[in-house]
Amino acid sequence: MAGFTQATALAGRVIIRPYQVTDHDTVVQMYVNGMRSYSFHGEDEASKAQWEQVRKASVESDLADIDGWYMAQGGNFWVATVSIDNHQEELIGMVGLEPPRDGVGVLRRMSVKEGYRRFGVGRKLTATLELWAIDHGFTRVELTTGMSMTRAVEFYRKADGSSPAIAIRQFRTEDLPQIAELFTEGMRHYPEYKDDAGLPAHIQECLNTDLGDIEGTYVVPGGNFWVATLQSDPKLVVGMVGLEAKADGEGEVRRLFVKDTHKRLGIGRLLVSTLEEWAQMQGYRKTRLMTGAMMFKARALYASAGYTQTEIYVIQEDPYFEGVRYEKLPLAFLIRQFEPRDQQGVNRVFVNGCEFYRDSFPAHVQDHWTEFVQGSLDDDLARIPSVYIAPGGNFWVVTTANNEEGSAAEEEQESIVGIVGLEAKGEGEGELRRMAVSSAYRRHGLGRQLVAELESWAKSNGFTRVTLMNGGPKDHARAFYRSLGYQQIGMKVVSVEPHIEAFEFAKDL
Structure with a gap:
């Protein structure tokens, strides 16, 4: 233990x-x-x-x-x-x-x-x-x-x-026999249960209740149920998970099982991430779950996926059996157009982004760092409506709600955690500028979402090409843009003293 x-x-x-x-x-x-x-x-x-x-x-x-x-x-x-x-x-x-x-x-x-x-x-x-x-x-x-x-x-x-390549899709009625087999196999897999005389009755009870009416238990009330299949054999069910809708915007993760022959392939994690993404899009405030205290592998999976243990409780006295409760608060992000009230948050994200890369620049550049940052804050970032929006471009922010108790007026307080701008350059071309995500919110895919929002808006508003410049030793940032389809088209000196060269990228929409 x-x-x-x-x-x-x-x-x-x-x-x-x-x-x-x-x-x-x-x-x-x-x-x-x-x-x-x-x-x-x-x-x-x-x-x-x-x-x-x-x-x-x-x-x-x-x-x-x-x-x-x-x-x-x-x-x-x-x-x-x-x-x-x-x-x-x-x-x-x-x-x-x-x-x-x-x-x-x-x-x-x-x-x-x-x-x-x-x-x-x-x-x-x-x-x-x-x-x-x-x-x-x-x-x-x-x-x-x-x-x-x-x-x-x-x-x-x-x-x-x-x-093998795995596909996650919504449950279908014809999956029921395989779901029953997968659940039965999974319950019998744990050696801790092998001597439990009540196990067959418990399995049958579950098959007669929620697993016998997946539509009525999960889908119709506002939850969902997914199965994992092989892309090469979409009829073969190798994993499953359900989200049961509960009160107050909460959802309960239930019936997560992966076929014995297909474990250690990341299927459980893929099922959980699919469920969480769907729950976030549907506005769920929290996901929670219960699992047996003896299910050590399942508990390790939930801990690694960011779930927090909240309680250990007694399920039954004879035979004695404990359960563990977990919960996870999803990060709810919103991308919207810049508003004047966002100015302080925009500045904070920009400064945070600059500091993230500061140490990777040569010393002669770092000597001018404060001057560079302040110059940007006093330039276009001080005039976002006139530089970006009025001439036909746009500027976006990513926000996340802070629901912690004790927040002002006990209302949701918005925090800005990402920014990006599109400056109109004429003849259908726009320049992507000021991309930044707060360090505490990286690895949530916000950069990709910001670029996707920018490109979708640009295409809908007559832009045919997006360009950008990326300066200094930001190798990871350049790899990010390449992964989104941007091609390097040249180099440009953006500062003579200190000397800084920037990579020019472009993407046709």
């Missing part, structure tokens, strides 16, 4: 995020240390020397230019981090996905720092990679590892590195 508590505590603190340029030195050192942690028994000195050459070649090839090798070409690279006492993050894992050839990507550079192994960090990295690959049209993920690396070989065998 102590090991489980430690694992779930760590799982709740681990964050998987895309690689940033500032991670480079740590990533390289983690790779070197990870390779050296394997002892290659039975190999002679020549073989060991050859392995050192392999490590050196890796550091000098793809790991020397992670953005160019992985992200800029249509792949991706992630790091696992965990917060430490002084509110900074420690990198504890990494993995890369090389760009696809005929839909096939290659998993590379998986490594977890010693001291953090056997806590599911590798599986969380792999699940993130697989979900991203599915979302971006990959049909298969391959990998290669040395057979003398026995721990890695066993990990990938369990994780099934050639996982």
